[in-house]
Amino acid sequence: MSLPNGWEMVIGLEVHTELKTKTKLFCGCANAFGSAPNTQVCPICLGLPGSLPVMNERAVELAMAIGFALNCTIQDSTFHRKNYFYPDMPKDYQISQYDVPINAHGYLTLPDGFRVSIERAHMEEDTGKTTHLGTSGRIHGADRSLVDYNRSGVPLVEIVSGPDIRTSQQARDYVAELRAILIAIGASDGRMEEGSLRVDANVSVRKADAPFGTRCEIKNLNSLRSLQRAIEYEALRQIEVLEDGGKIRQETRHWDEDRGETSTLRVKEEAEDYRYFREPDLVDLAPDQAWRDRVKAGLPRLPAERRGLIESLLGELSDAQRDAVATIVDQGLDEYVLGVADAKGDVSLALARTANEIAANVAGRTNLSVANFVATVAMEQLGQLSATQAKTVLGELLESGGDPAAIAKAKGFEQLSSDTLSVTVGELIEANPDEWQRFKDGDDKLAQFFIGLVMKATKGQANGKAVIAELQSRR
Amino acid sequence: MTEPLSREDVSHVAKLARLRLTEEELVRYTEQLGKILVHAQDLNSLDLAGVAPTAHPFGLVNVVRQDEVHPSIDPAAVLAEAPDAEDGRFAVPRIVGEAP
Numbered sequence: 327m328s329l330p331n332g333w334e335m336v337i338g339l340e341v342h343t344e345l346k347t348k349t350k351l352f353c354g355c356a357n358a359f360g361s362a363p364n365t366q367v368c369p370i371c372l373g374l375p376g377s378l379p380v381m382n383e384r385a386v387e388l389a390m391a392i393g394f395a396l397n398c399t400i401q402d403s404t405f406h407r408k409n410y411f412y413p414d415m416p417k418d419y420q421i422s423q424y425d426v427p428i429n430a431h432g433y434l435t436l437p438d439g440f441r442v443s444i445e446r447a448h449m450e451e452d453t454g455k456t457t458h459l460g461t462s463g464r465i466h467g468a469d470r471s472l473v474d475y476n477r478s479g480v481p482l483v484e485i486v487s488g489p490d491i492r493t494s495q496q497a498r499d500y501v502a503e504l505r506a507i508l509i510a511i512g513a514s515d516g517r518m519e520e521g522s523l524r525v526d527a528n529v530s531v532r533k534a535d536a537p538f539g540t541r542c543e544i545k546n547l548n549s550l551r552s553l554q555r556a557i558e559y560e561a562l563r564q565i566e567v568l569e570d571g572g573k574i575r576q577e578t579r580h581w582d583e584d585r586g587e588t589s590t591l592r593v594k595e596e597a598e599d600y601r602y603f604r605e606p607d608l609v610d611l612a613p614d615q616a617w618r619d620r621v622k623a624g625l626p627r628l629p630a631e632r633r634g635l636i637e638s639l640l641g642e643l644s645d646a647q648r649d650a651v652a653t654i655v656d657q658g659l660d661e662y663v664l665g666v667a668d669a670k671g672d673v674s675l676a677l678a679r680t681a682n683e684i685a686a687n688v689a690g691r692t693n694l695s696v697a698n699f700v701a702t703v704a705m706e707q708l709g710q711l712s713a714t715q716a717k718t719v720l721g722e723l724l725e726s727g728g729d730p731a732a733i734a735k736a737k738g739f740e741q742l743s744s745d746t747l748s749v750t751v752g753e754l755i756e757a758n759p760d761e762w763q764r765f766k767d768g769d770d771k772l773a774q775f776f777i778g779l780v781m782k783a784t785k786g787q788a789n790g791k792a793v794i795a796e797l798q799s800r801r
Numbered sequence: 802m803t804e805p806l807s808r809e810d811v812s813h814v815a816k817l818a819r820l821r822l823t824e825e826e827l828v829r830y831t832e833q834l835g836k837i838l839v840h841a842q843d844l845n846s847l848d849l850a851g852v853a854p855t856a857h858p859f860g861l862v863n864v865v866r867q868d869e870v871h872p873s874i875d876p877a878a879v880l881a882e883a884p885d886a887e888d889g890r891f892a893v894p895r896i897v898g899e900a901p
Contacts, residue, residue: 354871
């Protein structure tokens with residue numbers, strides 16, 4: 327979307343990711359989504375007097391892994407109490423990192439090469455989950471709030487970008503790439519709809535090269551689509567206010583996905599004063615070189631590198647193929663395509679089958695070995711299976727496993743003999759003399775017409791390439 | 802010397818801490834808190850140029866535990882302490898707006 331009258335968006339994003347640990351940040355309660363309310367709580371995460379937090383080692387390592395993956399400086403860091411009154415935090419403060427975060431000054435490179443700076447990626451604890459009850463079902467209409475503390479104390483890393491993003495598409499690309507990285511390094515499950523990955527967008531507008539305008543922070547962005555829509559709505563809203571001679575108030579705004587608009591949630595009248603002070607119950611983090619090296623050595627290859635590897639096997643890519651590669655890497659299905667490449671098979675075909683058939687049933691991948699995938703693609707490539715038949719075999723393998731050749735046989739996917747095919751083609755040419763004449767006269771589009779007829783006549787058992795060869799030989 | 806702490810400072814801090822102070826309390830706490838600050842300012846008379854700031858009496862870093870699940874407490878016991886509960890959750894008066 328382009329903005330009117332030379333306006334430009336300035337966007338910075340704050341991404342909170344829950345860390346994929348077994349336990350919470352400061353206590354041994356389970357870190358799991360979807361349990362019955364208040365079943366994963368203890369005196370520490372309920373903030374009962376006298377309880378003391380103890381740092382989760384794995385959470386520190388995942389935070390460092392995020393720092394490495396985002397090219398940050400990993401530094402000795404401290405913890406603070408952020409004091410505020412809201413029932414999602416029973417202690418009345420959140421333990422967070424303030425002036426000295428564990429990760430600072432990094433960057434993330436988008437697939438198109440655009441680099442977004444990362445100001446910091448710090449550790450903190452998540453809050454409880456509040457449900458607002460009320461007749462209207464909206465926050466402002468609620469008359470009672472219910473609190474579940476299962477999420478209270480779950481480890482989070484907040485990743486703060488610089489104000490470098492200039493379009494809603496870039497914002498979307500940034501979150502998509504960040505999400506892919508977090509999943510790849512095992513730090514997050516990346517589920518925006520479950521709230522394990524949450525995005526707040528700081529949006530302002532300006533005329534090109536003018537100083538930054540006043541920004542508004544948008545909350546409740548639960549999908550990449552919401553993120554993009556909310557940013558576009560907000561930028562246009564601000565432009566309208568400014569062009570009417572008004573001023574933008576610095577405020578927090580709530581995105582309403584159904585109405586497709588943002589509305590004021592909280593006005594920042596005075597600078598927020600959280601009375602930060604050092605958390606006296608925790609000592610500093612100062613990972614030594616050996617610990618840092620161990621975490622760094624444990625990092626897997628990042629999505630950008632994995633995409634690059636698959637793309638290099640394909641040569642010239644269409645946009646659809648580029649999307650397919652991104653899907654495969656996001657879902658961690660690289661091994662299937664790489665397996666076919668190792669077997670010197672058709673990588674382009676492997677890409678299509680992986681991005682469509684396997685990605686459609688990711689849970690079924692435990693039933694589908696790379697070897698069986700390679701074998702199925704080879705059968706299709708050699709013309710022993712038609713495209714439709716190959717898809718059916720893959721579907722069956724994903725559903726319940728087995729041997730591709732045996733499945734093909736059981737389904738009656740024996741290829742037509744060339745004699746049978748020849749007879750069928752001959753009959754169809756006789757029945758459609760006008761089309762055949764036009765094909766003979768050079769109208770290649772008619773090949774598809776005949777392939778369709780052959781497929782229908784043979785119930786999909788013919789091989790498209792074999793039909794074309796038969797047609798050409800009679801032309 | 803000037804007052805170490807103004808009445809406005811104390812009023813502001815009280816507001817942040819959600820404390821409602823009477824005029825009399827405001828005067829008294831301004832004086833008491835001021836004395837504490839003056840006492841802490843004694844440190845300024847020491848030459849601490851070569852001493853690193855410290856926030857903790859222990860010289861420890863990296864105190865961590867293994868990522869192992871420990872049993873949580875019985876939800877019935879948890880909610881028994883709550884003034885009000887509904888649907889397995891703590892029930893609190895209506896909250897205006899979202900968390901900071």
